[in-house]
Amino acid sequence: MAQPSLLAVSDLHIGHKENRQLCEQILPRDRNDWLIVAGDVGERISDIEWALGLLADRFAEVIWVPGNHELWTHPSEESELRGLARYERLVELCRGLGVHTPEDPFLVFEGCTVAPLFTLYDYSFRPQGARDSEEGLAIAHKAGVVCTDEYLLHPDPYPSRAGWCADRIEYSEKRLAEIDGPTVLVNHWPLVREPTDVLWYPEFAQWCGTTESRDWARRFDARAVVYGHLHIPRTITVDGVPHVEASLGYPREWRRHGMRPELYVDVFDPVRPNLETVGARVSG
Numbered sequence: 001m002a003q004p005s006l007l008a009v010s011d012l013h014i015g016h017k018e019n020r021q022l023c024e025q026i027l028p029r030d031r032n033d034w035l036i037v038a039g040d041v042g043e044r045i046s047d048i049e050w051a052l053g054l055l056a057d058r059f060a061e062v063i064w065v066p067g068n069h070e071l072w073t074h075p076s077e078e079s080e081l082r083g084l085a086r087y088e089r090l091v092e093l094c095r096g097l098g099v100h101t102p103e104d105p106f107l108v109f110e111g112c113t114v115a116p117l118f119t120l121y122d123y124s125f126r127p128q129g130a131r132d133s134e135e136g137l138a139i140a141h142k143a144g145v146v147c148t149d150e151y152l153l154h155p156d157p158y159p160s161r162a163g164w165c166a167d168r169i170e171y172s173e174k175r176l177a178e179i180d181g182p183t184v185l186v187n188h189w190p191l192v193r194e195p196t197d198v199l200w201y202p203e204f205a206q207w208c209g210t211t212e213s214r215d216w217a218r219r220f221d222a223r224a225v226v227y228g229h230l231h232i233p234r235t236i237t238v239d240g241v242p243h244v245e246a247s248l249g250y251p252r253e254w255r256r257h258g259m260r261p262e263l264y265v266d267v268f269d270p271v272r273p274n275l276e277t278v279g280a281r282v283s284g
Helices: 017-024 045-056 083-097 133-143 161-177 194-198 202-207 251-256
Strands: 006-009 034-037 061-064 107-109 112-116 183-186 222-227 235-238 241-245
Touching: 017 045, 034 045, 034 112, 045 061, 045 083, 061 107, 061 112, 133 202, 194 202, 194 235, 194 241
Parallel strands: 006 034, 034 061, 112 183, 183 222, 222 241
Antiparallel strands: 107 112, 235 241
């Protein structure tokens, strides 16, 4: 029998018809394969439930972390839940489907603890010349590069997204410190800043992570870090650890380069097209 694989995908964005069709084509190579879904399945709770339910029926285990799009309170959404209440509703939904979340006990795959995380961001990936987050955001607004999160991702009951991020960092560090042995760290946002170095619009990095997670891969013996958000499917090595972006991205992005995106990446054999020279898209 074939050895099971730990596979990963992110940024399915199934609100787009073409991406929904791609999601329907995601199948395991072996019935014992696991699948990581690293955020941005969609904006509507009904779409997220459909996609995760489909994948949970096909893979031995599915592990999900939220992206910014899942946390949006979108005008087209049937639910008006905001912030933490929306996240908790998604966790409840996942548990009903048998999908593992950042709030559940960590699973172990082939000796590695797979740790799903939810960190958000705190605007600490500031643009050049910005002395603090306020100046950084002012630079972004002047450049016309402002993430849609500013309008649709509400931090309730936290006073700010940075405040919510700080709470998630504290929570995640405590859980990671309890792990004995190697890990695979999973987060929608990059855990280090290096993946954002190729952004077409460097101001967008402010919505892409936090400096507080910079040393997590080393501290917690990561054999790989899986992330999404940037829509640049590639693998880079930082401090000896592979950081694997598993994004599908928007149809206009992969069609622009004449590419049909890979449906998933093998976390321990991440052969993906290197799009570093293409540059990241502003995913909103």
